[in-house]
Amino acid sequence: MKKIFLTALLATGLLATAQVQQNTPPQINVSGEGKVLVMPDLVDISIGVTNTGADAATVKKANDQAIDAAIKYLKSQKLDPKDYQTQRVSLNKTYDYDKKKYNFIAQQTIMIHLKDITKYDAxxxxxxxxxxxxxxxxxxxxSxxxxxxxxxxxxxxxDARKKAEDxxxxxxxxxxxxxxxxxxxQTYYPVVRNMAMMEKGMAADGAQETLAPGEITITANVQISYALGN
Structure with missing residues (x-):
């Protein structure tokens, strides 16, 4: 009896599958891609302060002073407070095996959303x-x-339709x-990373240009199923 039930169930499943396949219209599936190259007019900048020393309090104080000065400078440039934000704060203890002593590393990162890309260097x-x-x-x-x-x-x-027509x-x-x-x-913006340590006086000439925006690519990808005629 159990075998008969299983056989009937299997037959019913095969029949249902056949009906679905019969009701599915002939179709063709294609993908399409569209790209637009544009000149950027905004830039997000991740900057930070790093200090290292033997005393945790001294290292953190030096970091806090630099960050305080940086935030005050951003305010003086009339940036909207919503356009800069603290991203990461850390104070870590490390061991220098060569000098056989402990050091402390204080780090803090700020993300800046600059709406006028021409002001980057200044x-x-x-x-x-x-x-x-x-x-x-x-x-x-x-923007x-x-x-x-x-x-x-x-x-x-x-692009997808052209492929389907071909x-x-x-x-x-x-x-x-x-x-x-x-x-x-999926929107993707490439990040230019250099993890560079900046030095005082690296740009004595305020007119110096160090940023080459180039172009960014806005991409769309689509998958389309078209009915296929007889």
Whole structure:
């Protein structure tokens, strides 16, 4: 009896699968990509202060003084308080095996969202004078992100349809309507990292240019299923 039940259940499952396959219209699945190259007009800057010494209190005090001066400098430049934020604060004890003694390393990181990219060099010079001695990296962005993402999506759809038309033309079958559209886009901004230690007076000339923004790429990726005609 149990075998009969299992056989009937299996038959029912196979029948259901066959009906689904029969009801599924012939289709073609393609992917499309759209890219828009733009000049960045925003930059996120990760800067920090690092101090090392044998006494924890002295090291932390030196770090706090430099960070205090850096924040006061940012305020003097009329940056919106929402455009800079403390990211990480640490005080670690390490052991120097060569000198056979302990040291303390104090670090603090601030992320700055600079809305006028032309002020980068002057801002970094002022922060260096304030005591900032580390650049963790910069990320270029655009203030028209939504606009360019829309353009990239339209290009991705056109790219997918062109592929589908190429395939159906080769097959000798008409291309039907879109059955499903899946957006696989992920916004990614490359980060320029150098982990550089900055030194006082590294840019004596305030007109010095040290940032080359280049272009950033806004990308959209889409997966589309089209009905395939007879």
């Amino acid at each position: 801002l970094m010079l002022g922060l260096t004078d304030a005591g900032v001695n580390t650049i963790n990296g910069v990320t270029f962005k655009t 028209k992100e939504e606009q360019y993402e829309t353009e990239a999506r339209i290009k991705a759809i056109a 395939y159906t033309k080769a097959l000798g079958q008409p291309l039907g309507k879109a059955l499903m559209v899946t957006d696989n886009s």
